[in-house]
Amino acid sequence: METKERIEPIDVEQPDPARAPGSVLQLVRARIAQHVRFHPREAFALAVLGLLLLTGAGLAYARARPAAGVSPPAVAVSSSASPAASGAANTIVVDVVGAVRKPGVYDFAQGARVIDAVRAAGGFLRDAGPQAINLARPLVDGEQIVVPKKGQAPAAAAPGGASAQQPGGKVNINSATESDFENLPGIGPVLAQKIVDYRDQHGPFRSIQDLMKVSGIGQKKFDSLQAYVTV
Structure with missing residues (x-):
């Protein structure tokens, strides 16, 4: 009589539904959501901070741009004369002749007097008649001062x-x-x-x-x- 071999059933491990590819993705998403989930107060604080940053950036941009219709300030251009021209305009040239020690042409500053011209020319000669001229008179550019002798x-x-x-x-x-x-x-x-x-x-x-x-x-x-x- 033949003896039949008994075949024991083999337990095959069934796949865990939670480990299915689709389930794994869902699990990852869920865990990521847990980590990035914000408390309502934290979310509000972040929103306020973002608003402040945007407002500050807007103000900085507005200040950097020139106002509409307003031209940038013009650079003033100096119209003053050069030092050489200014110095020439303030100089008086006078010819001093007559009874003085050093007759000649002399330069004077504005406001100089006849007495200054006489002094520049070395002063009066002994036979000069100083009482005949007004020593206090202001000099005039280009004039000639004649110092007379006594009796002239x-x-x-x-x-x-x-x-x-x-x-x-x-x-x-x-x-x-x-x-x-x-x-x-x-x-x-x-x-x-x-x-x-x-x-x-x-x-x-x-x-x-x-x-x-x-x-x-x-x-x-x-x-x-x-x-x-x-x-």
């Missing part, structure tokens, strides 16, 4: 601050005043007034000989004046 006709100021006295101590009859004419030999107040009136009516003298057209000045009077006058 004094220098006088003409209209505009220029000197009526010309080189050699002569008086310009077209710019002289009544006082200037009175300082000339043989000219008194009445005749000085006549000379000025004639000049006002007929215009500047063309030559010194025109003085003889003035009533009261004849050939003899003119001969005594011509060494002291010029045009």
Whole structure:
């Protein structure tokens, strides 16, 4: 009699549903969600922080941009003259002649006086007549200061601050005043007034000989004046 071999059943391990590929992904997601889950207070704090950061960035951007319609400040351009030009404008050039020790052309600053010009020229000579000129008068650029000797006709100021006295101590009859004419030999107040009136009516003298057209000045009077006058 044959004996049949008994076959024992083999237990086969069934796959765990939780370990299925789909289940593994779900498990991973669940655990990630547990780690990144925020408490409501933490979420609110993060939201506020983000809002503050955005607001700060917006303000910084707005400040960096120029306002609409507002041009950037213009750079001021200096229009002042150069130091050399400024220095030249403040310099007075005067010619000092006559009874001084060192006649010549001298430079002075604005506000200088006649006495400053005389000092620059070395001072008066012994035979100078300083009382004949106004030492306190301000200097005028380009003028000539004539220091007369004793007994010579004094220098006088003409209209505009220029000197009526010309080189050699002569008086310009077209710019002289009544006082200037009175300082000339043989000219008194009445005749000085006549000379000025004639000049006002007929215009500047063309030559010194025109003085003889003035009533009261004849050939003899003119001969005594011509060494002291010029045009």
